[in-house]
Amino acid sequence: MLARSHNLGAALLLAPLLLLLAVAYGIPFLGVMRWSFTLPEPGLAQYLTVFTDPLVQSVFVRTARICALVTVTAVAAAYAIAYVWVRGTPGQRLIAEYCILVPFWISVLTRAFGWVALLSNRGLINSWLQSLGILGEPLALVRNEFGVVVGMTHFLIPFAVFPIASAMRAVDERVLLAARGLGASRTRTFWSVFVPLTMSGIIGAALIVFVFALGFFVTPAILGGGRSVMVAELVYLRIFQSPDWGLGAAISVTLVLIVGLLTAALFRFLRFSQMAG
Known part of the structure; x- marks a missing residue:
């Protein structure tokens, strides 16, 4: 009885948030989904274009490639920062927090x-x-994928730090001392003890960074200079410049479904890691 009342209280507390999300995101998304099936003509032609058009496919491939590079670099940098934040001296921890x-x-x-x-x-x-005379001509560091990866990585590193730091704080110090005592x-x-024990944080951070990176718009638009178009920018171009609302809506729905699947995988993994200890 107590558990039932507790669940009811939690549901009532969550109800306003769920209502807000439904109004602010659910209803507009249903409208976008309707556009994808009805514009310019009713049918599945826009989704067929998404999966067969070479231009759209190249943008999805480029987005996946950039997101993968950003995920690797952001998680690696976040791991180093989190290590200093959790296991460093007080001064090092303060610098890491900044x-x-x-x-x-x-x-x-x-x-x-x-940037x-x-x-x-x-x-x-x-x-x-x-x-300094090191270069005769300037390096092309922006208006390409390199600039996009740098800007996105810088933005996403803090988001990757928290799950990694949480996993590091959960490591039992006695396990590390035992490894040292056995001669390691x-x-x-x-590499053999600490990193495997924090793998749940690494995987969680990687999923968070990858999901966030899929929807980036401002950073790729500015640092890519229109030469490294990602999915979110392609949606903007189709909606506001072509205009091709049906195709833009179909791309949006496809992206939301991909993000939803990755988010579901993230939550499933978190539940598994919690059950595992």
Whole structure:
């Protein structure tokens, strides 16, 4: 009886949030889905285009490639920061906290233009390298996939830190001491014991970063310069510039379904990791 009343209370507390999500996201999404089946003519032609058109397919492949690169680099950097944050000295932990929290105070637009100022042909990096005589011509660091990966990685690192840090805090120090006592070096203890024990955080962080990266728009649009179009930017182009609302809606629905499947995998994995210890 007590458990039933507790569940009822939790449902009542969640009801306003669920209602807000339904109104703000559910109803508009149903409208977009309707466009995908009715514009310009009723049928499945737009979804057929999504799965057969070479241009659309190339954008999906490019998006998957960029998201995979961003996931690997962001999770690797986040792991290093989380390690210092959890196991470093008090001073190191303070620096790590600043590295994690300060990016949240800066808008994504400001960060994107900051990277343009650093990476453009007349930016700080190219100007510095040319002034030292290292380069004769500026490097192409923006208006390509490299600039997009750098900007997205910088934005997503803080989101990857938290699940990794949570997994690191759950590691039993006695296990590490036992490995050291059995003769394992610090390096082997790290790679053979510590990293496997934090694998749940790594996988969770990778899924979070990949899902977030799939829907990026501002950073690829600015740092890619229209040469590294991702799915979200393609939707914008089809809706506001072509205009081809039916195809844009079909691409949007496909992207939402992919994100939904990845999110379901994330929640299933989290439940499994919790059951595993």
